[in-house]
Amino acid sequence: MARLxxxxxxxxxxxxxxVNDVSLDVENGELVCLLGPSGSGKSTLLRMIGGFxxxxxxxxxxxxxxxxxxxxxxxxxxxxFQSHALWTHWTVFDNIAFGLKLRRLPRADIREKVxxxxxxxxLADYGQRMTTQLSGGQQQRVALARSLVLEPKIxxxxxxxxxxxxHLRERLRDEVKDIQSRLxxxxxxxxxxxxxxxALADRIxxxxxxxxxxxxxxxxxxxxxxxxxxxxxxxxMNFLRADVEDGVARHDDLTLPLPIADGPxxxxxRPEAMSLTPSERPRAGKVHRLIDFGTHKLxxxxxxxxxxxxxxxxxxxxAPRGLRVELGVSAFHAFRDGRQVYxxxxxxxxTERSMxxx
Amino acid sequence: xxxxxxxxxxxxRAPAYGGAIIGLALVAMPVLLxxxxxxxxxxxxxxxxMFPVGADGARGFSLASYRFFFSDDYSLANLRVTLxxxxxxxxxxxxxxxxxxxxxxxxxxxxxxxxxxxxxxxxFVPSIILSYALIRTIGPxxxxxxxxxxxxxxxxxxxxxxxxxxxxxxxxxxxPLTVLMLTAGLGQISNASVEAARDVGAGPLxxxxxxxxxxxxxxxxxxxxxxxxxxxxAFTLPYVLGPASPxxxxxxxxxxxxxxxxxLNALTQAVISFGFCLVFGLFYxxxxxxxxxxxx
Numbered sequence: 213m214a215r216l217x218x219x220x221x222x223x224x225x226x227x228x229x230x231v232n233d234v235s236l237d238v239e240n241g242e243l244v245c246l247l248g249p250s251g252s253g254k255s256t257l258l259r260m261i262g263g264f265x266x267x268x269x270x271x272x273x274x275x276x277x278x279x280x281x282x283x284x285x286x287x288x289x290x291x292x293f294q295s296h297a298l299w300t301h302w303t304v305f306d307n308i309a310f311g312l313k314l315r316r317l318p319r320a321d322i323r324e325k326v327x328x329x330x331x332x333x334x335l336a337d338y339g340q341r342m343t344t345q346l347s348g349g350q351q352q353r354v355a356l357a358r359s360l361v362l363e364p365k366i367x368x369x370x371x372x373x374x375x376x377x378x379h380l381r382e383r384l385r386d387e388v389k390d391i392q393s394r395l396x397x398x399x400x401x402x403x404x405x406x407x408x409x410x411a412l413a414d415r416i417x418x419x420x421x422x423x424x425x426x427x428x429x430x431x432x433x434x435x436x437x438x439x440x441x442x443x444x445x446x447x448x449m450n451f452l453r454a455d456v457e458d459g460v461a462r463h464d465d466l467t468l469p470l471p472i473a474d475g476p477x478x479x480x481x482r483p484e485a486m487s488l489t490p491s492e493r494p495r496a497g498k499v500h501r502l503i504d505f506g507t508h509k510l511x512x513x514x515x516x517x518x519x520x521x522x523x524x525x526x527x528x529x530x531a532p533r534g535l536r537v538e539l540g541v542s543a544f545h546a547f548r549d550g551r552q553v554y555x556x557x558x559x560x561x562x563t564e565r566s567m568x569x570x
Numbered sequence: 571x572x573x574x575x576x577x578x579x580x581x582x583r584a585p586a587y588g589g590a591i592i593g594l595a596l597v598a599m600p601v602l603l604x605x606x607x608x609x610x611x612x613x614x615x616x617x618x619x620m621f622p623v624g625a626d627g628a629r630g631f632s633l634a635s636y637r638f639f640f641s642d643d644y645s646l647a648n649l650r651v652t653l654x655x656x657x658x659x660x661x662x663x664x665x666x667x668x669x670x671x672x673x674x675x676x677x678x679x680x681x682x683x684x685x686x687x688x689x690x691x692x693x694f695v696p697s698i699i700l701s702y703a704l705i706r707t708i709g710p711x712x713x714x715x716x717x718x719x720x721x722x723x724x725x726x727x728x729x730x731x732x733x734x735x736x737x738x739x740x741x742x743x744x745x746p747l748t749v750l751m752l753t754a755g756l757g758q759i760s761n762a763s764v765e766a767a768r769d770v771g772a773g774p775l776x777x778x779x780x781x782x783x784x785x786x787x788x789x790x791x792x793x794x795x796x797x798x799x800x801x802x803x804a805f806t807l808p809y810v811l812g813p814a815s816p817x818x819x820x821x822x823x824x825x826x827x828x829x830x831x832x833x834l835n836a837l838t839q840a841v842i843s844f845g846f847c848l849v850f851g852l853f854y855x856x857x858x859x860x861x862x863x864x865x866x
Contacts, residue, residue, distance in 0.1 A: 264768075285769070293762045294762075310772070311770030315771065
């Protein structure tokens with residue numbers, strides 16, 4: 213259990229910044245996901261915490277101790293790499309035991325700890341296998357056991373499931389969450405998969421171009437995005453250009469009360485916050501396609517201004533192609549210059565409710 | 571779809587026989603050249619030395635030339651100095667080449683490119699030019715002597731015309747290939763596996779000993795095989811920089827053949843040299859075969 217503090221960390225490569233003035237506190241036992249598109253700086257930030265990249269400026273502290281300039285081998289962190297990074301000339305047992313041997317533990321203790329670690333990741337009988345004889349999922353479990361056996365203060369996971377198939381990824385994700393909760397280990401998890409972040413994280417850090425866009429619990433990130441980028445990156449969001457005049461946002465297909473200053477605005481509406489009703493109006497939106505996901509249906513609507521939006525409907529919904537429809541909106545966000553300027557109360561209430569429960 | 575099928579009819583059958591014949595034709599020329607220029611001379615040399623032409627003009631089985639080689643102190647001294655030079659050069663090449671290859675593999679930036687260019691440079695210098703350059707540098711009254719003299723320091727014994735002369739030249743000459751092959755071998759070790767070792771607490775030396783070197787066994791073997799094959803049969807550098815006696819097998823063969831006009835003993839020396847090289851060649855072939863098998 214440990215507290216990680218990152219203060220004003222920067223990393224520049226040439227003239228550009230991979231990470232620019234990032235500050236973050238990760239509490240004891242917390243699991244924080246660094247989420248962002250490729251090139252957003254999330255892996256660079258993780259590698260700086262692990263000691264594999266040297267920060268250009270700023271400090272990294274673990275339990276108040278400055279580790280910014282320590283080499284990786286002297287940091288109390290454990291990293292799980294995307295490519296497993298197992299040592300193929302050794303058995304599974306030797307891979308996990310290597311760090312313990314370096315710490316000169318008695319042989320019996322090493323055996324006991326390795327067996328416990330293998331049992332924890334569900335590979336109790338695999339100690340004597342060569343790592344090349346394991347499947348991708350098993351290899352990643354060995355990599356996790358190799359890190360956990362050393363009882364690091366901070367566990368760093370760098371897109372550990374990126375090379376695995378969807379089913380295996382979901383299973384391992386649950387297992388990692390269980391192990392992390394059981395051990396109460398402070399964890400930083402890098403991913404570019406929003407579903408992974410939403411399912412795992414206590415808090416999500418959304419990164420873009422080396423800076424943090426928003427840091428918040430998953431439900432807040434989803435229901436109260438602070439920027440247009442976060443709103444578009446997490447989940448599915450329809451964006452519509454509208455003009456505000458006398459407290460009303462006007463779009464060809466929508467009119468919504470919006471108590472902000474007059475001027476252009478971007479409306480953000482989640483598919484699940486939209487409803488459809490058949491329309492006789494010749495310039496109403498037109499159904500383009502209906503995709504059945506079993507649990508729900510997603511209907512693509514072509515609007516008259518050329519925008520295509522998505523609307524979520526129940527599993528029994530029917531909407532033939534070409535059907536004219538009117539849009540209904542139960543909750544929405546408004547953005548100006550990329551920042552959120554308004555949010556309907558229903559979403560806010562839901563967010564506040566979830567925050568008070570937390 | 572109908573239009574596609576009418577313009578692009580499906581292939582009726584795969585060209586099984588045609589493909590096999592073209593494949594054989596492609597490899598035929600190199601295989602024939604290999605047989606003509608390499609296998610035939612080897613076999614001819616072995617037959618020639620074991621079935622020499624006698625005084626009566628008839629061929630008969632005799633190992634006299636081999637018996638002579640292995641009972642002649644001078645020939646054995648030459649073989650010993652060749653083996654010694656090969657071993658010392660092989661060792662020095664790994665000791666010098668491995669740190670350079672490690673630096674090139676794990677360093678980024680402009681300086682690493684300069685080091686790489688410098689390490690590869692000897693590849694483009696002909697051996698004869700290198701030999702005379704080394705004479706002018708480490709030979710009597712060479713650059714080293716002049717610098718020591720200018721600094722008021724005593725003269726150092728020159729390695730020129732001692733067994734160390736060819737060692738210095740051969741290490742210089744073989745360094746580029748060694749560095750290239752070791753760098754290629756190191757390329758198979760991912761950054762992540764090195765970082766993972768550091769992450770669990772291994773320092774740089776421990777990473778080298780426990781993670782890098784065990785996974786470089788094959789490329790070290792291949793590198794050493796190549797270096798040994800080249801050094802064992804080297805001629806120019808030992809001829810120009812080495813001592814007159816004992817001499818390495820290359821100059822020894824040439825002198826036996828040209829100066830002594832003794833083709834039978836020169837051939838015997840060649841077959842014996844080939845025997846030693848064959849051992850390292852087999853190491854190389856075995857390593858390649860193992861690599862291919864592990865990739866399947």
